[in-house]
Amino acid sequence: MTHTLLDDLLGETRQRLGPALDTITLKRAVTGIFFIGVELDNGCCGLAATPIKEIPAAVCCSSSLSALPSPGKLRGRPVTDVLEDLAPGASPMRRAMAIATLNALIETLWRQDGTPAAARVSEGDAGQALALRPGERVVLVGAFAPYMRAFRKEGRDYRVLEMDPATLRPDEMPHYAPASDAPQIIPWGDVLISTATTLINGSLDGLLACARPGMRIALVGPTAPMLPDPYRARGIQVVGGTRAREAGPLLDLLAEGASGYHLFEKSVERVNLILD
Structure with missing residues (x-):
């Protein structure tokens, strides 16, 4: 089976974090109007877009609760559990939460190992x-x-x-x-x-x-x-x-419905990888 880009991003993250991955949990998760944000128990934060248009029924229909990423049960959850929703078949909201978690883990790597040498x-x-x-x-x-x-x-x-x-x-x-x-x-x-x-x-x-x-x-x-x-x-x-510069203020903004205009150059830095 051909690996997807997400497969390879997750695989490299798992390999580089090693056994430490199994010890990391979610400290906080916020589903904002425009972005989902998560903070890990190590202080690192990650974002992903909120896929509102792909789940219109979830805002009012109790039968769509499975589309949501376990409200009330996320704090303290192992990140390895959340990352399972990167797999095909997960609802867009669950996958977005998993990508935000992956991004927080990659931020962990940036802080641990420094700027990627390969770009x-x-x-x-x-x-x-x-x-x-x-x-x-x-x-x-x-x-x-x-x-x-x-x-x-x-x-x-x-x-x-x-x-x-x-x-x-x-x-x-x-x-x-x-x-x-x-x-x-x-x-x-x-x-x-x-x-x-x-x-x-x-x-x-x-x-x-x-x-x-x-x-x-x-x-x-x-x-x-x-x-x-x-x-x-x-x-x-x-x-x-x-x-993310600081997880707490960023997630507070998301909880108040912040868009990119409220975040960029304030709570988050825009960073580019240039691959020659």
């Missing part, structure tokens, strides 16, 4: 790290509003693969393509920039399989686990993720 690390927006060239055509997976604004200003040709066209403005719709058109749209581009939420819905590996040789690829968003080697093996050049 250059920069701060700030992943788009700057990717350094788009004049004339390059871009395929966006996800309606990244800041990127689309920048592309319009510079007259760049781009396409947006998006599951919900309502997230695009009328003047952006000429660039829209349904997510189901990925096999035809992705090879058209010179650069592929994907939201890391594709790790939650399990679509990322299929999207990467559509990329043609020579395409430059970036994965962007707080959901992205920050370990370089599994990405390099799949031809990804830039991974734009985040690191």
